[in-house]
Amino acid sequence: MSVISIRVDKKLKEELEEVAQLRKIDKTTLIKQLLPDLLKQGRIQAALEAYQNGMTAESAAATANLDLWTFLDALREKNILHHPSEESIYLDFLQRCKHEIK
Amino acid sequence: MIKIDSSSLIYLIKLDLLELIKKLYKTIIITPKVKTEVVDQGKKNNYPDAYVAESLINNGKISLHEVPTNLIIPQIKKIHQAELELIHFAHDENCIVLIDDTIAQRYASTLGLTFRTIPFLLVELLQQQLITGSEFDIYLNKIVSLMNLHPKDLLYLQKCKEVLVSL
Numbered sequence: 001m002s003v004i005s006i007r008v009d010k011k012l013k014e015e016l017e018e019v020a021q022l023r024k025i026d027k028t029t030l031i032k033q034l035l036p037d038l039l040k041q042g043r044i045q046a047a048l049e050a051y052q053n054g055m056t057a058e059s060a061a062a063t064a065n066l067d068l069w070t071f072l073d074a075l076r077e078k079n080i081l082h083h084p085s086e087e088s089i090y091l092d093f094l095q096r097c098k099h100e101i102k
Numbered sequence: 103m104i105k106i107d108s109s110s111l112i113y114l115i116k117l118d119l120l121e122l123i124k125k126l127y128k129t130i131i132i133t134p135k136v137k138t139e140v141v142d143q144g145k146k147n148n149y150p151d152a153y154v155a156e157s158l159i160n161n162g163k164i165s166l167h168e169v170p171t172n173l174i175i176p177q178i179k180k181i182h183q184a185e186l187e188l189i190h191f192a193h194d195e196n197c198i199v200l201i202d203d204t205i206a207q208r209y210a211s212t213l214g215l216t217f218r219t220i221p222f223l224l225v226e227l228l229q230q231q232l233i234t235g236s237e238f239d240i241y242l243n244k245i246v247s248l249m250n251l252h253p254k255d256l257l258y259l260q261k262c263k264e265v266l267v268s269l
Contacts (some may be wrong), residue, residue, distance in 0.1 A: 083205075
């Protein structure tokens, strides 16, 4: 076990104490219970940012050590726009159709 | 014949488009790395569609092909090694590849490789009369909602549909 100490503002400390009291546990136990979910959210956020910076979905998920399924769900939940198809695929198709019409 | 990447395979299963793509391309191929990402990781995280993918592989609807060991795969920033492997595997066998991300599509294009995207598959399905115009719209709505489709794709898809209907 490692020890970390953090400084938080008074309001956050009071909120932690309030939730710990509601749960009938101490603050340290509460924080230990919350951390895994927070870390997962942190990973998802990092992957989403990588995706928005042009990284492929597979690569963005792997960078943040997430499975691809979780990442694709996160893209949908956070309403992140899908990378557009490379334009040439449509332009080539429309060009071929134009020849057919002629 | 078409080789497909992990995210495309996940989307095709979720969109229930795999049977139609099989009619279009006859053979759907994935690599062991794609299987690991889709089936093994999905099962580990209890995604029910991962089991669907596994059964499609087990009953031969999706073919699992080993990548030749002598294939040289470069490392490219922003593109995952499994995608690069798939692209070079497709290039090696002169096969069409279905890839989901712009940067990977551009890379495939620089190799002279023919690529497809999930939205564009709808155009091909309509062109080959495997779906009707109204089915096109139904699948398009599903794609828009599942994938948060880029407006540029939406505009092009509508334009392609108009052109096909007018032919």
